[in-house]
Amino acid sequence: MSDTPNTPDQTEGHAENAGALPLESVGQDMTELLAKHAEVSDAYLRAKAEAENIRRRAEDEIAKARKFAVESFAESLLPVRDSLEAAIASHVAKPDTPVETVLEGVHATLRQLASALERNKVLEINPAAGTKFDPAFHQAISMVPAEQEANTVVGVLQKGYSIAERVLRPALVTVAAPK
Numbered sequence: 001m002s003d004t005p006n007t008p009d010q011t012e013g014h015a016e017n018a019g020a021l022p023l024e025s026v027g028q029d030m031t032e033l034l035a036k037h038a039e040v041s042d043a044y045l046r047a048k049a050e051a052e053n054i055r056r057r058a059e060d061e062i063a064k065a066r067k068f069a070v071e072s073f074a075e076s077l078l079p080v081r082d083s084l085e086a087a088i089a090s091h092v093a094k095p096d097t098p099v100e101t102v103l104e105g106v107h108a109t110l111r112q113l114a115s116a117l118e119r120n121k122v123l124e125i126n127p128a129a130g131t132k133f134d135p136a137f138h139q140a141i142s143m144v145p146a147e148q149e150a151n152t153v154v155g156v157l158q159k160g161y162s163i164a165e166r167v168l169r170p171a172l173v174t175v176a177a178p179k
């Protein structure tokens with residue numbers, strides 16, 4: 001600390017210089033702040049517009065995916081249809097075709113269908129006899145007395161199918177009755 005006391009003139013001058021900014025500096029700061037505000041506001045509006053464009057594009061892609069989701073599946077089934085139509089045309093052209101030949105064509109067509117389903121992740125649910133009954137994959141049609149553990153599959157009346165681990169149709173089964 002200094003030994004000389006402050007005079008009123010020195011104290012007032014010091015307060016004026018310490019707390020007050022020149023008017024020109026305030027105007028410059030205000031101009032800078034307004035420019036920064038305009039820049040941030042513009043960036044915000046651009047980001048908002050970009051987000052809206054991304055949302056619209058995503059909605060369009062989802063709509064297209066839904067519209068054309070079955071395209072691949074339908075395309076894989078077309079050879080099966082072609083084979084069935086060829087079999088009918090063949091029978092019309094040659095009605096005396098031996099049953100063995102027709103049956104051979106039916107088996108080939110069934111293999112085509114099984115291959116098309118497999119390529120599209122449609123899997124068969126065909127539980128073997130003795131498999132534990134699972135209501136998530138099987139539908140019990142009846143309970144029958146059987147020489148096997150209760151609540152196990154005795155026979156399959158109709159195969160079930162699943163796609164991507166979701167059951168399209170449960171397998172219709174008969175189940176062993178409790179003894």
